Amino acid sequence: xxxxxxxxxxxxxxxxxxxxxxxxxxxxxxxxxxxxxxxxxxxxxxxxxxxxxxxxxxxxxxxxxxxxxxxxxxxxxxxxxxxxxxxxxxxxxxxxxxxxxxx
Amino acid sequence: xxxxxxxxxxxxxxxxxxxxxxxxxxxxxxxxxxxxxxxxxxxxxxxxxxxxxxxxxxxxxxxxxxxxxxxxxxxxxxxxxxxxxxxxxxxxxxxxxxxxxxxxxxxxxxxxxxxxxxxxxxxxxxxxxxxxxxxxxxxxxxxxxxxxxxxxxxxxxxxxxxxxxxxxxxxxxxxxxxxxxxxxxxxxxxxxxxxxxxxxxxxxxxxxxxxxxxxxxxxxxxxxxxxxxxxxxxxxxxxxxxxxxxxxxxxxxxxxxxxxxxxxxxxxxxxxxxxxxxxxxxxxxxxxxxxxxxxxxxxxxxxxxxxxxxxxxxxxxxxxxxxxxxxxxxxxxxxxxxxxxxxxxxxxxxxxxxxxxxxxxxxxxxxxxxxxxxxxxxxxxxxxxxxxxxxxxxxxxxxxxxxxxxxxxxxxxxxxxxxxxxxxxxxxxxxxxxxxxxxxxxxxxxxxxxxxxxxxxxxxxxxxxxxxxxxxxxxxxxxxxxxxxxxxxxxxxxxxxxxxxxxxxxxxxxxxxxxxxxxxxxxxxxxxxxxxxxxxxxxxxxxxxxxxxxxxxxxxxxxxxxxx
Numbered sequence: 001x002x003x004x005x006x007x008x009x010x011x012x013x014x015x016x017x018x019x020x021x022x023x024x025x026x027x028x029x030x031x032x033x034x035x036x037x038x039x040x041x042x043x044x045x046x047x048x049x050x051x052x053x054x055x056x057x058x059x060x061x062x063x064x065x066x067x068x069x070x071x072x073x074x075x076x077x078x079x080x081x082x083x084x085x086x087x088x089x090x091x092x093x094x095x096x097x098x099x100x101x102x103x
Numbered sequence: 104x105x106x107x108x109x110x111x112x113x114x115x116x117x118x119x120x121x122x123x124x125x126x127x128x129x130x131x132x133x134x135x136x137x138x139x140x141x142x143x144x145x146x147x148x149x150x151x152x153x154x155x156x157x158x159x160x161x162x163x164x165x166x167x168x169x170x171x172x173x174x175x176x177x178x179x180x181x182x183x184x185x186x187x188x189x190x191x192x193x194x195x196x197x198x199x200x201x202x203x204x205x206x207x208x209x210x211x212x213x214x215x216x217x218x219x220x221x222x223x224x225x226x227x228x229x230x231x232x233x234x235x236x237x238x239x240x241x242x243x244x245x246x247x248x249x250x251x252x253x254x255x256x257x258x259x260x261x262x263x264x265x266x267x268x269x270x271x272x273x274x275x276x277x278x279x280x281x282x283x284x285x286x287x288x289x290x291x292x293x294x295x296x297x298x299x300x301x302x303x304x305x306x307x308x309x310x311x312x313x314x315x316x317x318x319x320x321x322x323x324x325x326x327x328x329x330x331x332x333x334x335x336x337x338x339x340x341x342x343x344x345x346x347x348x349x350x351x352x353x354x355x356x357x358x359x360x361x362x363x364x365x366x367x368x369x370x371x372x373x374x375x376x377x378x379x380x381x382x383x384x385x386x387x388x389x390x391x392x393x394x395x396x397x398x399x400x401x402x403x404x405x406x407x408x409x410x411x412x413x414x415x416x417x418x419x420x421x422x423x424x425x426x427x428x429x430x431x432x433x434x435x436x437x438x439x440x441x442x443x444x445x446x447x448x449x450x451x452x453x454x455x456x457x458x459x460x461x462x463x464x465x466x467x468x469x470x471x472x473x474x475x476x477x478x479x480x481x482x483x484x485x486x487x488x489x490x491x492x493x494x495x496x497x498x499x500x501x502x503x504x505x506x507x508x509x510x511x512x513x514x515x516x517x518x519x520x521x522x523x524x525x526x527x528x529x530x531x532x533x534x535x536x537x538x539x540x541x542x543x544x545x546x547x548x549x550x551x552x553x554x555x556x557x558x559x560x561x562x563x564x565x566x567x568x569x570x571x572x573x574x575x576x577x578x579x580x581x582x583x584x585x586x587x588x589x590x591x592x593x594x595x596x597x598x599x600x601x602x603x604x605x606x607x608x609x610x611x612x613x614x615x616x617x618x619x620x621x622x623x624x625x626x627x628x629x630x631x632x633x634x635x636x637x638x639x640x641x642x643x644x645x646x647x648x649x650x651x652x653x654x655x656x657x658x659x660x661x662x663x664x665x666x667x
Contacts, residue, residue, distance in 0.1 A: 020584075
């Protein structure tokens with residue numbers, strides 16, 4: 001039965017996701033906390049994405065909530081980009097202003 | 104290139120300008136000119152070449168070890184999973200601290216909370232938040248002799264491994280590939296068992312005294328002469344506990360003003376013994392002869408740290424088989440180094456005695472060397488002989504000294520008589536003195552099983568560490584969730600394994616360790632391999648990036664394996 005095979009494959013992928021992220025070892029309520037946090041993160045990334053697209057006059061069609069399997073990658077990538085391009089420069093400029101190295 | 108480097112090592116004539124010690128570099132280390140040369144090591148997929156080269160002229164047969172490097176993606180995911188677990192660990196600790204959640208672990212009392220915290224270090228954090236989560240795969244009670252198959256007591260947990268309830272049910276017939284039962288003596292039938300029962304009836308079980316007082320039984324003397332004959336040394340002494348053999352005898356041999364050169368991955372008993380002795384300890388990289396030689400040269404040239412006096416003695420601590428890596432010590436090279444630099448060698452054959460070598464006499468037999476070259480041969484009876492306790496063998500003067508000066512002989516109770524009888528019987532069987540060929544058969548079965556199991560596992564695509572001939576087979580798991588998952592899945596399919604993580608291994612290199620036994624038949628091994636294959640696919644554990652030989656052409660598979 002094709003649907004049964006598909007379901008088996010999906011559940012295997014879900015199992016791999018649990019193993020690789022160590023969610024396998026967490027209790028069910030901790031997994032819920034993790035998925036809520038990751039969905040919140042991806043929602044925020046999605047909003048940022050939407051704002052960027054609106055500025056470039058593109059229409060957002062796809063739903064904001066994405067499948068669990070890529071939310072972590074986007075969260076991690078989003079955090080890295082935010083840290084590298086917004087957080088660090090802003091605070092380094094503030095420090096340099098404080099020490100009067102830069103006006 | 105390797106031929107000439109052997110000559111350089113052994114007669115030293117080609118060593119120039121650094122022998123006088125005048126030309127030392129800024130940080131106080133002698134420039135290495137005479138060490139074993141590192142050739143260009145070309146090997147397919149990148150090996151962690153910790154061991155450098157090996158002088159092939161010292162070895163009578165090829166020394167094949169492999170420690171395949173961790174794939175990058177696996178390493179990234181391992182760190183990521185540890186990161187997530189650490190975050191949740193902090194979160195749960197926060198909940199416990201603010202009493203939102205009940206704390207099941209040991210805590211300081213209210214009055215002590217303002218003092219130095221007792222449970223804030225990493226080991227306790229790891230214990231609370233990572234170990235407890237998967238600890239149902241460890242310590243499962245065994246209800247029968249741990250032979251090729253065993254019975255495990257079932258236990259359930261309703262609060263995520265904080266407490267266990269024993270239902271009283273026993274899971275029967277679990278295949279055991281985790282016990283140190285190399286020659287299959289862990290059984291409750293057979294010649295050993297009959298002799299043990301007779302001895303218990305004659306002597307009882309307890310000894311009620313130490314060796315130096317009233318605990319010296321005639322059976323101990325019989326055991327010691329047999330052990331000395333088995334090893335090929337002048338004299339031997341036995342102790343009641345294997346761990347205590349190391350930790351209590353190294354302090355008797357070395358003291359302040361001595362130097363101990365210890366392998367990186369030595370067992371806790373050796374490390375404890377070295378620390379208790381009060382000697383200076385220097386660590387060389389695992390099985391790396393260049394590192395050892397460098398340390399020896401530095402020690403001899405510079406002497407003791409501040410006074411520059413020569414060291415009273417230099418003791419090299421190595422093990423025969425390292426149980427977490429499955430690697431065998433490079434004994435011919437160590438002996439060559441020891442002879443050149445006049446150091447002493449302490450060889451701990453806990454896992455290799457009885458398990459290696461054509462006659463089962465350990466790693467010295469495996470390499471075909473003279474037992475008189477090893478100054479102190481130590482071993483335990485727990486692994487291959489199914490007993491308990493340890494021995495030290497060597498020259499008669501050494502053993503006579505230890506009889507008076509060892510802490511274990513003076514204070515610890517001596518070996519129990521049925522255990523001693525078990526060891527005597529097992530040793531006689533291995534030596535063939537009981538009149539049957541059982542010993543030779545067991546040894547042959549073990550080496551065949553080892554070769555077969557290792558070849559099949561690496562052909563399937565798992566990363567296996569260690570030497571091709573070592574019966575200890577570590578299979579890499581890496582990710583923490585897979586430690587628990589592998590243990591549980593294997594137990595569901597009726598196979599009991601031992602999975603190891605931190606602190607026995609580096610935190611990112613967790614593994615499942617299989618110990619092959621002579622009691623396993625080919626059918627049992629095939630069954631185990633099939634299950635490991637299935638679970639490996641389920642958990643995607645086949646990390647190896649080597650080319651797998653095609654299974655259809657049997658001889659070609661052998662050839663590509665040899666090329667590897």
